[in-house]
Amino acid sequence: MTPVANPERVLFASTAEEFLQREGSLTHVRELHAAGETFRPQWWRRAAELGWTSLLVPEELGGGSVSGDGVADLALIAELIGRSVAPGPLHPVSTVLAGLVDSDDAEGRSTVIESLVAGELVASWAVYEPGRGWAPTESTVTAVATGSGWRIDGVKDRVEAGIESGIVLLVAVADGVPRQFLVPTDAAGVRVEAQNSLDLVKRYARITFDGVEVAQDAAVGTAEQTPALIARQAQIAQVLQCAEVVGILDSVFAFTVQWAFDRHSFGRPLASYQALKHRYADMKIWLEACRATTRAAVAAVSARSGDADRLVSVAKSYVGEHAPDMLQHCVQLHGGIGVTWEHDLHLFLRRATLNRAMLGTPEEHDLRVYALTEELESAS
Numbered sequence: 210m211t212p213v214a215n216p217e218r219v220l221f222a223s224t225a226e227e228f229l230q231r232e233g234s235l236t237h238v239r240e241l242h243a244a245g246e247t248f249r250p251q252w253w254r255r256a257a258e259l260g261w262t263s264l265l266v267p268e269e270l271g272g273g274s275v276s277g278d279g280v281a282d283l284a285l286i287a288e289l290i291g292r293s294v295a296p297g298p299l300h301p302v303s304t305v306l307a308g309l310v311d312s313d314d315a316e317g318r319s320t321v322i323e324s325l326v327a328g329e330l331v332a333s334w335a336v337y338e339p340g341r342g343w344a345p346t347e348s349t350v351t352a353v354a355t356g357s358g359w360r361i362d363g364v365k366d367r368v369e370a371g372i373e374s375g376i377v378l379l380v381a382v383a384d385g386v387p388r389q390f391l392v393p394t395d396a397a398g399v400r401v402e403a404q405n406s407l408d409l410v411k412r413y414a415r416i417t418f419d420g421v422e423v424a425q426d427a428a429v430g431t432a433e434q435t436p437a438l439i440a441r442q443a444q445i446a447q448v449l450q451c452a453e454v455v456g457i458l459d460s461v462f463a464f465t466v467q468w469a470f471d472r473h474s475f476g477r478p479l480a481s482y483q484a485l486k487h488r489y490a491d492m493k494i495w496l497e498a499c500r501a502t503t504r505a506a507v508a509a510v511s512a513r514s515g516d517a518d519r520l521v522s523v524a525k526s527y528v529g530e531h532a533p534d535m536l537q538h539c540v541q542l543h544g545g546i547g548v549t550w551e552h553d554l555h556l557f558l559r560r561a562t563l564n565r566a567m568l569g570t571p572e573e574h575d576l577r578v579y580a581l582t583e584e585l586e587s588a589s
Contacts, residue, residue, distance in 0.1 A: 217275040218282060225259060225289050233295030235553050241296055242409040247373060248296035250328075256297060257328025261286050265306050265445070270315065271323050280445070280511035284452040284503070291456025294560045296410040298370040300449050301333035305378045307445040308334075308389060308438045312430035321376065321391065334442060335377040335392075335416060337367035343569040345380060345439050350418065352383040352390060358424040359383070359390060364417050367567070371414025372403050378429065379418070380439065389429040389438065396421055408559045443568070444510045444521050450564045451503040451524045454532045457557045458496045465492075465539040485542070492538055495531045502527045519581040526574035529565040536561055 232252060241247065256262075264279035264286075266272020274282045283303055290299060302325055309318050309325075324330035336345050350363025361381060368377060371394075379390045394401055398421040404413040430438050466489060469480035479485055506524035509517040536558045540547040547554050565571065 215276045218285065221260070221275040221282065222285055222289065225261070225286055228256070228259060229289055229293055229295050233290070233293055233297070235293055235556060238294055238296060238410055238556060247370065247410050247412045248298065250331075250373075253297055253331070254328035256299075257326065261299060262302060262306070262326045262328060265303060266310050266322060266326055270310060270319060271326050272310075278511050280448070281507055283445075284448055284507045287449040287452040288456035288459070291453035291458075291560070292460040294408075294410075294457065294556050298331050298333070298373065300446060300453075301369045301374070302331060303449060304334045304442045304446045305332040308378055308429060308442045311438055311441055313434060314426070314430065317426065318391075318429075330376065331370055331374045332376045332378060333368050333370050333374040334446070335365035335368045335371075335379040336439075337365060339364055339366050339415070343567075343573055345443050346387045346436060348380050348382050348387060350379065350381040352381040352388055352428075354383070355422070358422060359427060361390065361392065361418045361421040361423060364415065366404065366413070366415040368414045368416055369411065371401055371416055372412060374414075377416065378442075383428075384432070386432050387435050387439065388432060389435055390423060390427045391429060392418070392421060392423055392427065396423065398422070406563055408563045409556060411560070411563065440518065444506075444517055447521050447525050447568050448503065448506050448510050450568055451499075451506060451521075451528045454528050454561050454564055455496075455500050455503050457561050458499060458532055458535060461536060461539050461554065461557050462492055462496055465489075465542055468543060479542075488538060488542065492535050495535050499524075499528045499531060516585070519578055519585070522569075522574040522577045522581065525569060526571040526578060529571040529574070532561045533558070533565055 260275065263272035264274045264283045276282055287299060290297070306322065306325055309315060309322055321330065325332055338349055350361065350365065352359045352361050361379065363381065365379065371377070374394055376391055376393050379392050381388055381390060392399065394416070398419045400417040400419070402415045404415055406413055466480070469485060469489070470478050472479045502524040506521045509520040540554050540558065543552065543554060546552050
């Protein structure tokens with residue numbers, strides 16, 4: 210695991226790790242898959258009681274973090290979740306909270322925020338659309354002002370935990386500019402359809418909005434503020450994803466190294482062969498580089514640095530490009546057992562592969578890094 214120096218964070222991490230070992234293990238993940246479930250509401254409420262949902266929320270709205278650095282604390286939880294590919298809506302709930310608490314009308318959202326912090330309500334960010342890639346500020350969903358509020362029409366898909374969500378934070382276009390709206394999933398005109406994914410327990414949803422009427426105060430923040438809110442939410446979602454993959458790589462690399470010491474060929478442990486030593490050395494370099502780029506991105510997002518977008522894209526690109534390759538190496542190093550259903554390797558590979566595709570591919574983030582670097586150089 211990424212080293213933790215702060216004593217409060219050490220206690221926070223050990224408590225979360227114990228909880229995940231007891232109630233979020235790989236065995237638990239397999240049980241959920243067999244039952245056709247994603248996560249259990251009571252499990253998520255217990256996770257919320259441990260403080261997972263409060264880290265981005267200021268104290269005056271019922272939140273707070275153990276170390277004073279909520280983004281870093283949250284990334285630590287995501288990394289621990291990656292070590293056992295545990296279930297739960299940490300990513301979508303945290304992303305929605307990031308937008309709500311930063312908006313100009315955050316105090317007016319106190320009831321929703323409190324319900325999310327308590328784990329009583331699950332929310333998700335409805336940003337993807339059918340047939341379209343990662344373009345969070347672009348939308349074909351429309352929001353038209355009415356006498357009493359807004360009328361919303363359109364379709365969103367790949368909404369994480371959409372079936373379990375009681376409310377979604379929807380990106381739509383209103384008067385030609387992007388806006389965000391809080392829409393209850395049980396509102397008239399909302400249809401939610403389940404979508405499976407490569408992962409065993411992560412599920413998504415396609416949500417259709419057909420003449421959905423919401424109140425005037427459903428709009429989150431002002432039109433001028435919305436691009437900054439969307440950017441902040443994207444940063445939080447992406448660094449959590451990178452941190453989770455670092456946890457995956459940390460866990461898989463550790464048990465693959467142990468396998469090389471335990472498994473013998475011609476009377477010698479596999480770890481003693483020079484060719485395999487080189488492969489393990491390469492993987493260790495990739496792992497530490499994934500950890501380093503992710504830590505830099507987390508620090509930039511936490512500090513709200515002007516370079517945060519670029520550093521997040523660097524991390525998303527590097528982690529997304531190298532993680533699946535590293536996991537495939539681990540599969541090969543395990544031999545035939547590595548490709549069986551019974552071995553846990555594929556659980557990690559599934560989650561990492563899914564994360565690579567969501568919130569922008571490495572190729573998309575490469576282009577973004579280039580564009581942001583050009584802007585930075587032009588400004589200087």
